[in-house]
Amino acid sequence: MAYRKYNREGFCVEPMSAHKIENAAFEARKLFYHDGGQKYLNVMDLIEHKLPQAWESFHLDVVCPEDLPGREAEFNPFNFCIRISEPIYEAACNDDGHCRFTVAHELGHFFLHRNQIPAFGRPAKGGIIPAYKHSEWQADTFARNLLVPRNLANGMSVPEIQTVFEVSHEVACIVAGEQVKPTYIPHPTQLSLGI
Ligand SMILES: [Zn+2]
Numbered sequence: 299m300a301y302r303k304y305n306r307e308g309f310c311v312e313p314m315s316a317h318k319i320e321n322a323a324f325e326a327r328k329l330f331y332h333d334g335g336q337k338y339l340n341v342m343d344l345i346e347h348k349l350p351q352a353w354e355s356f357h358l359d360v361v362c363p364e365d366l367p368g369r370e371a372e373f374n375p376f377n378f379c380i381r382i383s384e385p386i387y388e389a390a391c392n393d394d395g396h397c398r399f400t401v402a403h404e405l406g407h408f409f410l411h412r413n414q415i416p417a418f419g420r421p422a423k424g425g426i427i428p429a430y431k432h433s434e435w436q437a438d439t440f441a442r443n444l445l446v447p448r449n450l451a452n453g454m455s456v457p458e459i460q461t462v463f464e465v466s467h468e469v470a471c472i473v474a475g476e477q478v479k480p481t482y483i484p485h486p487t488q489l490s491l492g493i
Pocket of ligand 1: 403407434437
């Protein structure tokens with residue numbers, strides 16, 4: 299059977315369908331925001347306050363760009379630490395859609411992979427892992443659903459989704475089911491396992 303490939307570096311992780319990831323993102327949202335109808339997610343409040351309160355082992359590090367060469371952020375599954383480059387952190391605090399997605403992507407690694415990467419993950423060469431087993435596809439799918447739950451965006455236009463949920467044009471297009479050009483814009487976040 300042919301599966302869609304995900305042409306980025308990443309790790310082979312436990313398989314998850316898009317539907318299962320959507321549910322995981324929904325449950326993560328509910329943990330911190332009890333009002334199910336709230337559209338905008340304050341992802342910085344989540345990562346700075348709510349998540350460390352809920353999981354003592356989780357911590358956030360804002361670092362100089364030189365300490366994360368070529369990357370915007372990373373998740374270390376060995377110590378449950380998300381490191382974010384300072385400019386990305388500041389932009390995310392100012393509701394930059396791309397940088398909010400970067401933070402949500404790392405949260406995807408925390409929620410989906412924190413207990414399995416050291417045991418099950420393995421380095422992969424670009425493009426050989428089917429999307430449903432690809433750490434980066436899973437984290438991207440989680441991020442999109444965390445920031446924009448589909449049921450809350452029903453019937454909304456791309457500009458509306460962008461404004462209401464504070465996400466990038468690319469993410470809004472994907473949620474709205476429109477063609478994005480290019481079809482996928484990667485961002486340089488990676489797991490911190492030597493790739
Ligand atoms: Zn990643």
